[in-house]
Amino acid sequence: MQHQLAWHARGASKPSLSSTALNPSISRPTAIHARPALTSLAPLSASSRGSRPIVAAAAESAAQQPAAATQPSSSDAAQKAAKVLEKATPKQKEWYAVVAYAEFFFNDPQNESLAEQLRERVRYFKEINREIDFYIVPEPRWLDQKYPEQAKMVRRPCAAIMSTDKSWITFMKLRLDRVLRFDLGPIPDSEALAVGGKLPEFKKPEKWTAPYPGYTPGWWEKFIPQ
Amino acid sequence: MALLGGMQRQQLSLRTASGSKAVPALPARSVSRRSAVRCNAAAANAPAQTDELGFKKMREGIKEAGEESILTPRFYTTDFDEMEQLFSLEKNPNLKLDELEAMLNEFKQDYNQKHFVRNESFKKAADNVQGPARKIFIEFLERSCTAEFSGFLLYKELGRRLKKTNPVVAEIFTLMSRDEARHAGFLNKAMSDFNLALDLGFLTRNRKYTFFKPKFIFYATFLSEKIGYWRYISIYRHLQRNPENQMYPLFEYFENWCQDENRHGDFFTAVLKSQPQFLDDWKAKLWSRFFCLSVYITMYLNDHQRTAFYESLGLNTRHFNQHVIIETNKSVARVFPQVPDCENPEFFERMNTLVDLNQKVAAIGNLNVPSPVKTVLRAPLIERMLKEITQLFFSAPMRAGTVDLNPALQSVY
Numbered sequence: 001m002q003h004q005l006a007w008h009a010r011g012a013s014k015p016s017l018s019s020t021a022l023n024p025s026i027s028r029p030t031a032i033h034a035r036p037a038l039t040s041l042a043p044l045s046a047s048s049r050g051s052r053p054i055v056a057a058a059a060e061s062a063a064q065q066p067a068a069a070t071q072p073s074s075s076d077a078a079q080k081a082a083k084v085l086e087k088a089t090p091k092q093k094e095w096y097a098v099v100a101y102a103e104f105f106f107n108d109p110q111n112e113s114l115a116e117q118l119r120e121r122v123r124y125f126k127e128i129n130r131e132i133d134f135y136i137v138p139e140p141r142w143l144d145q146k147y148p149e150q151a152k153m154v155r156r157p158c159a160a161i162m163s164t165d166k167s168w169i170t171f172m173k174l175r176l177d178r179v180l181r182f183d184l185g186p187i188p189d190s191e192a193l194a195v196g197g198k199l200p201e202f203k204k205p206e207k208w209t210a211p212y213p214g215y216t217p218g219w220w221e222k223f224i225p226q
Numbered sequence: 227m228a229l230l231g232g233m234q235r236q237q238l239s240l241r242t243a244s245g246s247k248a249v250p251a252l253p254a255r256s257v258s259r260r261s262a263v264r265c266n267a268a269a270a271n272a273p274a275q276t277d278e279l280g281f282k283k284m285r286e287g288i289k290e291a292g293e294e295s296i297l298t299p300r301f302y303t304t305d306f307d308e309m310e311q312l313f314s315l316e317k318n319p320n321l322k323l324d325e326l327e328a329m330l331n332e333f334k335q336d337y338n339q340k341h342f343v344r345n346e347s348f349k350k351a352a353d354n355v356q357g358p359a360r361k362i363f364i365e366f367l368e369r370s371c372t373a374e375f376s377g378f379l380l381y382k383e384l385g386r387r388l389k390k391t392n393p394v395v396a397e398i399f400t401l402m403s404r405d406e407a408r409h410a411g412f413l414n415k416a417m418s419d420f421n422l423a424l425d426l427g428f429l430t431r432n433r434k435y436t437f438f439k440p441k442f443i444f445y446a447t448f449l450s451e452k453i454g455y456w457r458y459i460s461i462y463r464h465l466q467r468n469p470e471n472q473m474y475p476l477f478e479y480f481e482n483w484c485q486d487e488n489r490h491g492d493f494f495t496a497v498l499k500s501q502p503q504f505l506d507d508w509k510a511k512l513w514s515r516f517f518c519l520s521v522y523i524t525m526y527l528n529d530h531q532r533t534a535f536y537e538s539l540g541l542n543t544r545h546f547n548q549h550v551i552i553e554t555n556k557s558v559a560r561v562f563p564q565v566p567d568c569e570n571p572e573f574f575e576r577m578n579t580l581v582d583l584n585q586k587v588a589a590i591g592n593l594n595v596p597s598p599v600k601t602v603l604r605a606p607l608i609e610r611m612l613k614e615i616t617q618l619f620f621s622a623p624m625r626a627g628t629v630d631l632n633p634a635l636q637s638v639y
Contacts (some may be wrong), residue, residue: 120482154639167327170327175488210549212466
C-alpha cells in the first residue's frame, strides 16, 4: 500500500518490471517525450496501435519522471541550461486529458458511470489523504490554442476530463473509448485548467430506457476549477 | 429448463448464470460429461436434511448447492498454456502494455477495501423476509455467490499461472480474485443470515468445471462483468429512489460493489485490445454477436422466469431487463467488432416471443404425463424458439469496436 502511494505522490504510474528489464533505456529519456504535443493524439498516432514497439511504451513511462520531460535538446550545454532553468522556476506538473462533446460525458445514460467514478475517487482520496488531482474543464482553452487541428474534430460545447495522473487518464480513455486523449506535457496549472466556456443546460435524452431517473444535472459543477 | 437442456444438445446452448453474471455456454468439452455432473454436488456423506422451504442441507446451516443446470452459474477452466503464450512478453514483445499497466494501478488503489463491512441490520432484515420472497431471495443469493466465487477461482488460478510470463497481468488477475472473494464472502455471509450458507471449499472440489479456450474466456467474462455492472447499478438506483422496496441491506452496497464489476470488464477490454487477432476478423465478428446474444437471451429468459423476485423489489422485470441489455450492448460495442442491434424494435419483439414460448415449454414440464410425451409436446415449441434465435443472430448487426483500432468509426468526438 505504501509503495503504491509513493508512486502516486509523484504523479507517475509504476513502470512494469517487465518493460524495465527489456529496456535498459528506460532511465534515459528519448526524443519522444521531449515534445509531448506531437505524440499526444492517441487515437490517431501510431503510439496507440497494437503494433507499437515496447520501447515506446517504456519511453512513455520514463517520460513520467518529471525531470526528463523538460529537456528539449541532447547537447550538454542545453541540458545544463535546462537544469538551471528548472531550478529557477517552480516545477510544472504534467497534465493529461480526454476530450469529447459535453453531451457524451454528461447527458448519455451510458456514461453516467462517470459520476459514480468521480464520486468514488473523491471518497477514496479523502480516505488516503490524497489531494484531488482531477478536474472537469468545460471548453478547455488549451484545446484551440495548442491543438487547432484536433480541436476541429470535437463537437461543441465540449469538455475535458483532466488529471496529472497519467495512468488514470489512460484508464479513462480505455473506459470511455470515444474520446480524444491529450498528453499536454508540463504546463502551468492555470493554463491546463483555464475554462473557455460554460456547459449548457442539457435536454433530457429522447430515449430514456432506465428504470430510474438520471443523476441530477450539475453534479459536475464541483469538479470544475474555480 | 428442460428446454434449455434440449438446446444445449443442439449446441446453441443458452445458459444463464446468476443474479449478477450471465455467461453463455459454448459447445464446450464438458457437455458430453453432463450426465456425470448432476450427482456430484449432492454426493455429501450425511443424509440430506430438508428445511421448511424445501432447501436441502448438507449439515446444519450449510445449504447443499442447488442442482446444476443450464441456468446455474458455472465454474470455468481454460487452456493455461495458451494463456501463458498469449501474455508472454518474450513471445509477444509488442504486447500493448500501457492500458494493462493503467488497469493494474486502478486495481491497486483498492477503492473498496473498507466497503464490505456488515452491520447488525442484516440479520434482522433477513428474519423479516418471509413467505414466497424468502425462497426466491435465497436462490438469488446462491446464484450470485456461486458466480462471484467462480470468478474468484478462475482469476486466482490465472494470477498464479501467469506470474512468470507476465507479472502485470498476473497481478491484475490476483487483485480481481481479491474483489471476487470479497463479493462471494459477503454474499455467503448474507446467506448465513438466512441460516443457509454454502460450503465453498466443498464446491471447489466437487463442482464440474467447464472448459473454455482463452478467447472465449475473454469474450464471456468481459460480457458477464459488464452486464453485472448494469444489473447491479440499475437495481441500486431504482432502490435508491424507492427505499420502501429495500427489503434487505445488501442492495445498499451495490453502487460501490458494481464499480468493481465495471473495472473488471475494462480489464478485459484492455486484454482484447492487446490481442487484436480476437477482434479483427470475420470469426471475431460472429463470436462477438454469438456471445452477446447468448448472454442477453439467457438473462432475459431466466429473469422472466423469476419475475416475482424483481417485482418484490418493485421493478418491472421486462423494463429492467431491456434497459440492462441496451446499455450493456453499448458498453460492449466499445470493443467487440460487431454487436446485435438491440434498438431495432424487432429485437425485443423476438425476445418477447422467446419468453412466451419458453413459458409454454416450462408449463409442459409441470404436466402430469410421461416424459416421452412431454418431449413430443415440446418439440414444435423448441423448433420455433430456435427459429427466432437464428433470426436474431442473422438480423443486421451494428458495426462496433474501439476507435483505437478503427479510427474510421468516429471522426467527430
